[in-house]
Structure formats: C-alpha cells, structure tokens
Amino acid sequence: MASNYLVIGLSAVLFFVTTSYAYKKLFVSNPIAKIPGPPNESFLFGHLRELLKGQVGEVSNFVALFAKADFLKHLRSINSNYGNVIKYKGILGEDCLIISDPRAMHHISNHPDEFTKHPVLDAVTAQKNVMNVFQKEISRMLFGRGLVWADGEDHRRQRRINAPAFGANQLVKHFDTRSYSDDLRRIRAFIPFFHESASAIIERWNSAVETSKDGRAVIDVTRMISLGALDAIGKSAFDYEFNAINDAEKTEGGNELAQCFRNYAHDVFGTITDGAIFFQEMLGWLPVKLAGIFYDYAPVPALKRVRYVTNLGHEVAHDLIKVKGDELLHGKQKKDILSLLVKANAAPGDSKLKISDVELMATLHTLIIAGHETTATWLNWIMYELARNPDIQERLRKEVNERAYALRNRGDTMFSATDLEQDMPILQAILKETLRFHGPIYQHMKLPTVDSVVPLSTPITTTDGQVLKSLTIPKGTHLYLDIAGYNRDPEIFGKDAHIWRPERFLTGEVNETSGLAGPYASVMTFSAGPRTCIGWRFAVLEAAVFTAEFVRQFEFRLTPAAKKLKREASLAMIPVLEGEEDKGHQLPLVVSLASSIDD
Numbered sequence: 001m002a003s004n005y006l007v008i009g010l011s012a013v014l015f016f017v018t019t020s021y022a023y024k025k026l027f028v029s030n031p032i033a034k035i036p037g038p039p040n041e042s043f044l045f046g047h048l049r050e051l052l053k054g055q056v057g058e059v060s061n062f063v064a065l066f067a068k069a070d071f072l073k074h075l076r077s078i079n080s081n082y083g084n085v086i087k088y089k090g091i092l093g094e095d096c097l098i099i100s101d102p103r104a105m106h107h108i109s110n111h112p113d114e115f116t117k118h119p120v121l122d123a124v125t126a127q128k129n130v131m132n133v134f135q136k137e138i139s140r141m142l143f144g145r146g147l148v149w150a151d152g153e154d155h156r157r158q159r160r161i162n163a164p165a166f167g168a169n170q171l172v173k174h175f176d177t178r179s180y181s182d183d184l185r186r187i188r189a190f191i192p193f194f195h196e197s198a199s200a201i202i203e204r205w206n207s208a209v210e211t212s213k214d215g216r217a218v219i220d221v222t223r224m225i226s227l228g229a230l231d232a233i234g235k236s237a238f239d240y241e242f243n244a245i246n247d248a249e250k251t252e253g254g255n256e257l258a259q260c261f262r263n264y265a266h267d268v269f270g271t272i273t274d275g276a277i278f279f280q281e282m283l284g285w286l287p288v289k290l291a292g293i294f295y296d297y298a299p300v301p302a303l304k305r306v307r308y309v310t311n312l313g314h315e316v317a318h319d320l321i322k323v324k325g326d327e328l329l330h331g332k333q334k335k336d337i338l339s340l341l342v343k344a345n346a347a348p349g350d351s352k353l354k355i356s357d358v359e360l361m362a363t364l365h366t367l368i369i370a371g372h373e374t375t376a377t378w379l380n381w382i383m384y385e386l387a388r389n390p391d392i393q394e395r396l397r398k399e400v401n402e403r404a405y406a407l408r409n410r411g412d413t414m415f416s417a418t419d420l421e422q423d424m425p426i427l428q429a430i431l432k433e434t435l436r437f438h439g440p441i442y443q444h445m446k447l448p449t450v451d452s453v454v455p456l457s458t459p460i461t462t463t464d465g466q467v468l469k470s471l472t473i474p475k476g477t478h479l480y481l482d483i484a485g486y487n488r489d490p491e492i493f494g495k496d497a498h499i500w501r502p503e504r505f506l507t508g509e510v511n512e513t514s515g516l517a518g519p520y521a522s523v524m525t526f527s528a529g530p531r532t533c534i535g536w537r538f539a540v541l542e543a544a545v546f547t548a549e550f551v552r553q554f555e556f557r558l559t560p561a562a563k564k565l566k567r568e569a570s571l572a573m574i575p576v577l578e579g580e581e582d583k584g585h586q587l588p589l590v591v592s593l594a595s596s597i598d599d
C-alpha cells in the first residue's frame, strides 16, 4: 500500500516537472535568455551547487555567489563582460538572475508587492519558483507567521505595530504621527542591557586571561559573543533571562531555549549535499501547499530540529505575552519591546490593524533568530579585522579610552548613545566597513509577481549585442539580489572596495545619503525600502557597545588557526575554520589585557 502511495507521489512530481518544463520551453518567450552569464556545466544542477555550497560573500559583484575556486577564477577573468546583472542556470536549464546593479536593487527593494520574497500560488509561478518555495516554507517553519514571513497587507499591518518599538518609525511615517525621537529614545534605553551582556563576556574572558600561563589566552570569541547577543535580545526584547552566559558550561539543566540555539543556523543551514540540493529543488516544483506538508511532517533531522525549536520558542512567547498582558492590566508595564507591542496592540483602534497572538508569538521568535545570530556574526567579523589590523585596533582603543575618560569625568558609568553614535568616529567607521565588507546577510531571494521593467544604473549588453538601459524580468523568475556584490561596487565605495579599509567612512569618500541603499552606511546589508531590517538601530548600538567595551579591556591578535578562516554559507555568513567546517562558527584569537589610559 505504502509503495503505491510512493509511486503515485513520485509520478505526481514527475508530471508537474515535465509538463511545466515542456510548457515553458514551448510556449513562454524568455526576455532574459540573452542576458550574459557563465556557461552551464550541468543541465541537472545548473549553477546551484556553486551558489549554495562553499564560501560566500567573496570578491566583487555577482562573483560573491560563485565561490568555488576554479569557477571563481573563470568568472573573475570575464567579470567585466557581465556587469551587474548576470544570468545563471537553475535546475534543468532554468534561466535565473543575479542582480547587484544599484538602481535595480533599489527599485526591487522598494516594490515589495511586485517583488515579494514568497511565491504566489498560481500554476506557473508556484512551479517555477523552486528557491522561493523553499524560502517561504523554511521561513514559516523557522520564524512562524510573523514579520519576516508576512507579505503584502499582512506585512504592512505587522510592521505598523512593530516599527515604533524599534525606533524604525521613520520608515513608516505615513502610518504613524508620533514623534520619531520618542521611538529613538526607546531603542537607546536598551544600552544598559548591551553593557550588561558585554560585561558578562568580559568577566569570562578575563578569568581565561588571568588563569593563562603568560597572560595571553587563546579564546574562540564566537561562543561568548553569540551567548551575549542572545542574553541581550532576551532582556531588551522581552525582559527575559536566557542565562546563556551563566549557563554556558551546562549541557543540561539550563534554559532549554538558549541551549537549542547552540550552532542552530549552522547545523540546519550549513553544509548541504548535492542530493539535498536536488531534492529541495524538486520539492519546489510542487504546489506550495504540498511542499509545506513535507516541511511540516518529514522526518528529516534538520527539519525536526527546526520544528522543535520553533514550537518551544512559541511556547515561551505564549507565556511571556500573558505576563506582559497582566503587567499592562495592573499598570506595571515595562520598557522591553514585547511590552510595547502588547500595549500598542491593546490600544483603542481598528481591530483589523492589530496583530493576533499567533503573529505576536511568531514575532517574538523572529526577534530571537533575526536579532541574535546576525549581530553576533557581525561582531565576529569586527573582532577578526581588529585582530588582523593591530594599528587600527590601537587607534580605536585610544578613541574609546578618551571617551571613557570623558564619561568618568561627567559621572557616568556607561557609554551613551551620543558617545557611541557621534563621538567615536573610528568605532563607527569600523562598524560600517565591516558591515559592508563582511555583511552577515549576503544575498536576498526575490520573486517577481508580475512581468516587471526594472531601471539599471549601468546599461548591459546582451549576447546578441543589444544595449539595455532597463531590464524586463518575467513574472516568476528566480532572482537573487547580490548584497555582497552591491557592497563591493567600486562606483559606490571606491576602487579599493575589494579590501577592508574603515578610513573610507572617515574621509567622506562614501556618499552615505545617496538614498539608494539601506539606512546605515549606504550598504545593503540591512536591506532597503519598506522591508528594511527593523532592528538595525538595535544592532548598531549593540555592536558599538560590545566592540568599545571589548577593546577597552583587551588586546586581540590572530592565532595561526585564524588564518584558515573561511566564510561559510549559513543563515548568516559565518566564520569557520578550513577543515573544521562541521564545528560551525570559530574564531580563535589570542586575548590579553589592554593597557588603559589611566596607566
């Protein structure tokens, strides 16, 4: 009986694949067929193995996505022939696009209904958009039906409730007339939590240094940074104790949710086999609902883990929402993000504009995942560059110590938002340059829901010699926005955009108010338009506090092992060591005490 079902299932997949493939080849004209791109070396896989495996975020423009060494060399040599729009092949010869052209990226990011990240369920689109089916279903499993997952009106409604709590109202001004500076004050109120987490990390590193033989300890800094970021999001977003740093050594008996997140993204999204790529792609040829059933029930270990963590996250969120509701009722409301969301949701107004408890639970879980590993990864790359560049590290330490001296003189114990955002330009330049060069989010998948015409900054020449000033993209085309490529565009960041040089953000070389890119440093790492990262201010302040406090206390140097560092595709672009990829994030640095300004 079971084998009958299997045969019927496989026949259904085969039927969908062959009919939609034949339909497309025979009846659908393809305006992107003549966009230049690398030769297809595999009808079965197209370029997907190069895209989904190995190092990411490397070199310039689209090459960022094609990181397999020999392939990379090949592409580099012909890079100039391709420009900022590249055609690549998906499975079975599907034509797909990678775009890093600034105007095109700006247009696409600012038209989220025309370019959603999720599939629309109609016969052609749903079957064509393999990657997007995967993205939508994984997104639902990973986050729940919250802000990252939602689209269209659902997204606007959720964003409207969320934005003020994140100081992100400037992006939704038309929704809300409250003062933007009130919102900024709210996000800055989290600074003490960031200091608290940074201090807990420093305490751990301090004892490692003190107990080392020569005052120099080799520490994998990724571990504590990740736990500290988790503690920080717990306290500021929901007034919740993950106790991640305190329970760091416990294998059981600590906070279960915190333990679930150990190496979570890497274990689930890290290494992917050819078989998994193919299977995942074939699933995408099924209607979304069928693919969803697979993601909800398949006994695949990685999917089982995602389902378990999401359920647990939603359970914790459910309890917290109740606590916040009671606090509000008894006039004991706190300042964390969840309290603000519960209050905004309870305020009088059109009930159709509110978010449901299920969406609120998903939003909470979203904040843990979207706000924790991304910022921790950014911090990892900051530590790496500081260790690699002792001169810049020393300049930063001097700046931080001078500010620390000033704050002691004014009777403060921790850096204020003004200290961090305005009075430490070297710190800001390092944060910006690292977000540009090692952006934790390096690509975005988008799905045109209609045939679209997209403007280009730089015209492209098709394989038959036509010069295109705009791009016609058929509905349903697989589309990658190449964030890493945009972030290394020499036209925007200078001829040496391929190297890490924070100075470019100190000398006015970069036009930070071009309005083309995201809200910070003119980079695309926080995305742009109505779906810009809602937590970007939170992330910037947290990264600033952690970095300033770390260099104030310690000196960091590269270990020989850190020279084997690679950028690994995961949910974020994480540092791993060559030959030890299966261990996930690693960045072993030599840590010793720094001399302070008072010495």
Ligand code: HEM
Residues within 6 Å of the ligand: 117, 147, 148, 159, 233, 366, 367, 370, 371, 372, 374, 375, 378, 439, 440, 441, 525, 526, 527, 530, 531, 532, 533, 534, 535, 536, 538, 539
């Ligand atoms: C370096 C740190 C971070 C990076 C690089 C980053 C990047 C991004 C990007 C690229 C998006 C757009 C995703 C998409 O459209 O699919 C996004 C959305 C989002 N981010 Fe972040 N993020 C960071 C930190 C944070 C933090 C700290 C929080 C929360 C405290 C957060 C919460 C969110 C949420 C809720 C969304 C969905 C927004 C929407 O769709 O309206 N992120 N982030």
